[in-house]
Amino acid sequence: MSAQSTPFRTELIELLPSLRAFARSLAHNPAQADDLVQDTLVKALANVDRFEPGTNLRAWLFTILRNHYYSQLRKAKREVEDAEGRLAARLSVRPEQDGSVDLEDFKVAFKQLQPDHREVLTLVGASGCSYEEAAEICGCAVGTIKSRVNRARRKLTEILGLDNEDQALFPEPHLLVDTASV
């Protein structure tokens, strides 16, 4: 199958915005995110024959992107840890009096999460993926995704300074409403 002369190509271009947004949630800066997207496109187009038409192209592309990201992360672990340390040092997030949080502060807090927490929150909470789709992309069980979302949300609440005595009331994963919500 040709990547250029089929609906694959059209759908791929349509998915670029969400692919970029997913990459941005994992990468440490916009340039790195777009490099991830570029590498993903090269890999996808080189392996287009492995894609089964009619199946979930978004999940396939997201999987390629995350696998590539984690591959790079393993190679550059030291630099990443250094970058995260600098980021953490800059963080000073306090919720407003009305409980709202500035979007830029939210982004800084979000970047402090570990990558697997960032990815599940983005997949389930923002990209519109179902828990099942997120599990397919991340290569794990649906239950793992649910518990990871719960832990990620709890950690983000803590970083944002929103945690209080109600923290103990976070439901266990099996008590979460079974929808793709964060």
Add this chain to the structure above:
Amino acid sequence: METMAPPSNNKDTKGKKPLVGPSVTAHKALITRNLRLAYDEVAGEPIPNKILDLLAQMDKIEGKGS
């Protein structure tokens, strides 16, 4: 897309300890709202030229190869 379940007024739950406190529900809503804002912000950006250029280059390679 609505993601947050509204507070339950079901009488069957009356007297039972709620699973999620109101502030926790508000925190979840806040996180979901900001996640989507951040996501949509990027998704709404124009595709960078370097990515479009890459696709165009691959078109040329494909054209030569076929």
